[in-house]
Structure formats: structure tokens, C-alpha cells
Amino acid sequence: MHRTLATLAALATATTPTLAADPVVLQPNGSWNLDYADEKCLLTRLFGEGKDTHFLAFQQYWPAPEAGVTVAGPGFDRFRSLARTDVRFSETQTPFATTPFTGTVGSYGPGVIFSNLRPDRGEPEQNVTGETGKPGLPQLDPTLGKQAVFLELAQGGRTVRLETGPMDAAFAALNACTLDLLRDWGLDPERHLTAQNGPRWRNEEALTRRIVANYPRDARMQGEQGIMRMRVIVAADGSVESCTIISATKTERLESPACEVMQRAQFDPARDANGTPFRSLYATSITYRMR
Incomplete structure (x- = not known):
């Protein structure tokens, strides 16, 4: 059960149209x-x-x-951070407009x-992607993975395609790995998979505003961004x-106060297939992005 939050500073960033x-x-x-790490599942491959x-x-920190x-790689040397980047996973798919970060990767x-x-939506819209309160456990869809035969990124006239083949x-x-993460945290994957609903965050709006408003000052002054x-x-x-x-990204001064805020969170608990409340997971991505 996850959500995506974003913190935004009031700086403008121009986007570059893709040619x-x-x-x-x-x-x-x-x-x-596939690397079964302590805190995440990491699926990697080399090309060229x-x-x-x-x-x-591909990194997952919980089922999603x-x-x-x-x-x-060298094909991305002209890509700019937060510039419009079109993404698609197959020839028949209409490209998705995204605004990723850039950086040096080892x-x-x-x-x-x-x-x-x-693979079916590109970058999910911020604050609209939550599965909280819905039945079952959201996971990657292998059917969509079978249709995804490459990963193509296009920005500013440069297009790079990694020929993955079907990814089902x-x-x-990855789905199996993230279920193992639940077990490692002492949670019951089967109860999550068949749950009537996940936990519902009752005071989400008020606390989300507090998290969004608290972009760490030192990090903001240095223009530091991260996930x-x-x-x-x-x-x-x-x-x-x-x-x-x-x-999820390397930072020096960027430390999120979100867990301090979450001590005030109020949830309706998840309920299993029989309607019984049970110990469960709520998770979210927080993107600190200068705009």
C-alpha cells in the first residue's frame, strides 16, 4: 500500500521539447x-x-x-535534469512525457x-497514485511486462533505446522479491494479497502539507534534490x-523530517479477507525537487 508525495520549491525550471x-x-x-538486498529489490542488466x-x-522498496x-551510460551524456524526457516501452505505445533527475551513476x-x-503510465502523477484503502496488494503486472520489449528515452533530439525483450x-x-521483503519485516504477505483493504491514513491531508512545507533549509539553499x-x-x-x-539517491544535506511528522499519523487499520484488522504496511515515495 503506497503513495507518492512531492515537495516543490518555488523555482521555475524550463522543459526542453523532444525532437x-x-x-x-x-x-x-x-x-x-536480481539482488535481494536488505531494504530493496534490485534488478539490473547491462547493454552495449x-x-x-x-x-x-529497476528498484522496488515494497510491492508496487x-x-x-x-x-x-555514454548515450545519456546530453540529458538534462528535469527536462522533458519521452519514455516508451514498445513500438505501439504513445510516449509518456516525464521529468527525471540526472546524475553520475558509478x-x-x-x-x-x-x-x-x-509501463502503462510512465511517471505516475504525484499524490494520485495511492492504493491505500483498496483491496489486495498492488504489484507489477507481468502481462504489461510481456508487452514491454524495450526501454526508450528521448530528450532534446537524442534517443536511446535499451532492447530488453519481454519483461514479464x-x-x-521482482514481485516475488518484494513479498520476501514483507516477510523480513515480520508481515504476512498472504493477508496483504487477499486483504479487503489496506490501511487508510485519516489525517493525510494535514500531515502531507507539513511534509511538503518542510524542504530541509540547508539542502534547499545548496540546490540539493533527491528521492x-x-x-x-x-x-x-x-x-x-x-x-x-x-x-534512493545520494544526498549530503537532504534529510527528510517525514518520520517525525508520521508520529502524529492516524490510520484506520488494514483488514484481511475475513474483515479482521491486521498489522500491515503503508509506504510512500517522497521527491524533493527544485522547480
């Missing part, structure tokens, strides 16, 4: 690699060869119908970083049992 261009097409160099090697990663996506060089991408098996592997993941364990009585913040 049609013949894509740089990169073939896979090896198989998918030698100095033209490119990196693709989307994933954080990072791509990196030895792979210039990278493009998405807080969340869905990769999505299924955080917040995981909240909600007890069977609706109280906040624990809150964890994980930085």
Missing part, C-alpha cells in the same frame, strides 16, 4: 541480475559493450505496480533517474508502530 531522431539502439550484454556499456536498474528506474557515467515508472519474467521475479522512500508499519489498532526513511 524526433533515429534512436541509439543497444542490445543486452548478459542476463538480468566496452566503452559503450550502459546500465539499467511501478518501480524506480535508473539508466546510465563507473557507468551520466545517468537518468526516475522516482517511479509504470523480470517483473514476476526518499518512507516505510511505515501500521499496527492492527491503526497506530504507527515504526517508520523508516531510505535514501
Whole structure:
């Protein structure tokens, strides 16, 4: 059960229109690699060869119908942060307009970083993507994964395509990994999968405003931006049992106050298939972005 929040500073950022261009097409160099890390599931693959090697990663921090996506390599050296970037996963798909971050990704060089991408929607709209209070457990859709045969990014006349092939098996592997994360946190995946509803955050609007308003001052003055993941364990009585913040991007001064705010959160608890309240997960992505 997750939501996406965004904090916005009052600075304008211009977007660059994407122009049609013949894509740089990169073939896979090896198989998918799935890393069962302590706090996330990381699915990676390499494309191209030698100095033209490119990196693709899907990251999930809990079960969700989307994933954080990072791509990196020399093909992205002209991509600019927060500039319009068109994304698509197949020839028949209409490109989605997105505004990702850019940065350096290890030895792979210039990278493009998405807080969340869905193969059917691109970047989910901020504050509209929550599954809280809905039945079942949202996960990646392997049917959509089967239709997703490449990842193509286009920005400012440069187009780069990573030829992944169908990603249904990769999505299924990520789904299995995130269910294992629930087990690691002492939660019951089966109760989540068959739940009548997830936890409902009753005072969400008031606390979200507080989180959004508190862009850390030192980070804002330095123009520091980043993506955080917040995981909240909600007890069977609706109280906040624990809150964890994980930085999905490297930052120096950017520390989110969200967990302090969440101590005041009030939830209606999740209910299982029989209607019994149970200990469950509420999670969200928080994007600190200068505009």
C-alpha cells in the first residue's frame, strides 16, 4: 500500500521539447541480475559493450505496480535534469512525457533517474497514485511486462533505446522479491494479497502539507534534490508502530523530517479477507525537487 508525495520549491525550471531522431539502439550484454538486498529489490542488466556499456536498474522498496528506474551510460551524456524526457516501452505505445533527475551513476557515467515508472503510465502523477484503502496488494503486472520489449528515452533530439525483450519474467521475479521483503519485516504477505483493504491514513491531508512545507533549509539553499522512500508499519489498532526513511539517491544535506511528522499519523487499520484488522504496511515515495 503506497503513495507518492512531492515537495516543490518555488523555482521555475524550463522543459526542453523532444525532437524526433533515429534512436541509439543497444542490445543486452548478459542476463538480468536480481539482488535481494536488505531494504530493496534490485534488478539490473547491462547493454552495449566496452566503452559503450550502459546500465539499467529497476528498484522496488515494497510491492508496487511501478518501480524506480535508473539508466546510465555514454548515450545519456546530453540529458538534462528535469527536462522533458519521452519514455516508451514498445513500438505501439504513445510516449509518456516525464521529468527525471540526472546524475553520475558509478563507473557507468551520466545517468537518468526516475522516482517511479509504470509501463502503462510512465511517471505516475504525484499524490494520485495511492492504493491505500483498496483491496489486495498492488504489484507489477507481468502481462504489461510481456508487452514491454524495450526501454526508450528521448530528450532534446537524442534517443536511446535499451532492447530488453519481454519483461514479464523480470517483473514476476521482482514481485516475488518484494513479498520476501514483507516477510523480513515480520508481515504476512498472504493477508496483504487477499486483504479487503489496506490501511487508510485519516489525517493525510494535514500531515502531507507539513511534509511538503518542510524542504530541509540547508539542502534547499545548496540546490540539493533527491528521492526518499518512507516505510511505515501500521499496527492492527491503526497506530504507527515504526517508520523508516531510505535514501534512493545520494544526498549530503537532504534529510527528510517525514518520520517525525508520521508520529502524529492516524490510520484506520488494514483488514484481511475475513474483515479482521491486521498489522500491515503503508509506504510512500517522497521527491524533493527544485522547480
